[in-house]
Amino acid sequence: MDFREDQIERYSRHIILKEVGGAGQKKLLQSRVLIIGAGGLGSPVALYLAAAGVGTIGIVDMDNVDLSNLQRQILHSTKTVGKSKVLSAYDTLTAMNPDVRVVPIEEKLTAENVTALFREYDVIVDGSDNFGTRYVVNDAAFFLKKPLVSGSILRFEGQVVVLEGYGATPCYRCLYPEAPPPGLVPSCSEAGVLGVLGGTIGTLQAVEVIKLILGLGDILNDRLLIYDALAMSFRKVRVPKDPSCPLCGKNPSILSVSGSTDWACSI
Amino acid sequence: MSVLVRIPTPLRPLANGQKEVQLKGASVREILESLVRDYPGIRERLMDEKGEVRRFINIYVNEEDIRFLEGTKTPIKDGDELSIIPAIAGGSR
Numbered sequence: 502m503d504f505r506e507d508q509i510e511r512y513s514r515h516i517i518l519k520e521v522g523g524a525g526q527k528k529l530l531q532s533r534v535l536i537i538g539a540g541g542l543g544s545p546v547a548l549y550l551a552a553a554g555v556g557t558i559g560i561v562d563m564d565n566v567d568l569s570n571l572q573r574q575i576l577h578s579t580k581t582v583g584k585s586k587v588l589s590a591y592d593t594l595t596a597m598n599p600d601v602r603v604v605p606i607e608e609k610l611t612a613e614n615v616t617a618l619f620r621e622y623d624v625i626v627d628g629s630d631n632f633g634t635r636y637v638v639n640d641a642a643f644f645l646k647k648p649l650v651s652g653s654i655l656r657f658e659g660q661v662v663v664l665e666g667y668g669a670t671p672c673y674r675c676l677y678p679e680a681p682p683p684g685l686v687p688s689c690s691e692a693g694v695l696g697v698l699g700g701t702i703g704t705l706q707a708v709e710v711i712k713l714i715l716g717l718g719d720i721l722n723d724r725l726l727i728y729d730a731l732a733m734s735f736r737k738v739r740v741p742k743d744p745s746c747p748l749c750g751k752n753p754s755i756l757s758v759s760g761s762t763d764w765a766c767s768i
Numbered sequence: 769m770s771v772l773v774r775i776p777t778p779l780r781p782l783a784n785g786q787k788e789v790q791l792k793g794a795s796v797r798e799i800l801e802s803l804v805r806d807y808p809g810i811r812e813r814l815m816d817e818k819g820e821v822r823r824f825i826n827i828y829v830n831e832e833d834i835r836f837l838e839g840t841k842t843p844i845k846d847g848d849e850l851s852i853i854p855a856i857a858g859g860s861r
Contacts, residue, residue: 632857658856660853692858741836
């Protein structure tokens with residue numbers, strides 16, 4: 502593919518970086534990224550990936566925009582309250598960059614549909630809001646050998662990690678073997694979340710996606726990054742691959758994707 | 769041994785809002801026992817009925833997850849830092 506004039510101008514600050522260049526920008530334009538959740542994390546991820554010229558961006562979310570989302574979900578606006586989140590996202594992203602093919606997927610992600618949804622994408626981004634979905638997304642990404650860029654936020658804290666359990670690095674189950682039982686860990690709507698955290702963590706996820714596509718730098722796949730907004734600290738802890746992991750360990754007991762993606766944190 | 773224990777933001781309301789506390793103990797278990805003695809509200813969030821660390825909470829000595837060391841028996845040296853990192857899932861709603 503050749504660049505059009507307007508593309509050379511639009512992506513000039515990328516193309517001038519020798520680590521990206523014209524070849525890297527073409528890779529971005531040909532890449533396909535699927536984002537789970539058009540919310541606090543999915544918003545900045547999708548906006549920056551669209552701006553960067555990621556060619557295909559799929560977004561899965563079944564919710565409609567609510568006024569209480571707008572404190573952090575910058576894909577949406579007062580005008581789109583009540584509208585489907587993925588269609589609101591479609592409008593925002595295509596207005597920003599018409600080069601991008603935005604695929605709105607207004608569906609509930611389940612163990613049954615996840616594999617078909619993931620298959621045509623190169624990188625998966627998890628910005629979901631419940632543990633059930635996180636395990637299903639992890640397992641499907643593992644079986645399809647797709648890198649998974651995982652981010653989560655709560656109150657004043659955020660976490661980022663890249664999971665490539667099909668290789669020598671860990672999966673989500675190596676990091677957190679079990680989900681908390683319902684009621685023990687509050688959700689954002691119950692515990693609150695500083696809106697800007699989605700931006701901090703989501704943009705870090707977007708950076709890792711772009712590095713994965715371009716094959717650049719060190720990927721955050723053996724460390725968990727923890728951001729504490731109140732202490733203004735970023736720390737990394739080591740996340741080893743667990744040899745006894747039921748998914749990616751030596752004797753796996755999980756051989757297919759299953760489990761519920763229902764909201765699992767209601768008190 | 770005296771170590772710095774970092775408390776994650778979701779548990780801080782149960783520890784008078786403190787982000788870190790200095791505690792004494794020779795092993796991870798002793799430190800955690802001392803923590804829940806000082807701040808009893810943390811116990812239920814951190815440990816199950818048998819006093820074991822819950823499976824969705826990771827404890828790190830410096831950069832290392834104790835599950836890959838000696839669990840709660842992991843010995844503590846002066847100046848070590850202990851971090852409590854719970855799984856969090858928020859992002860979308």
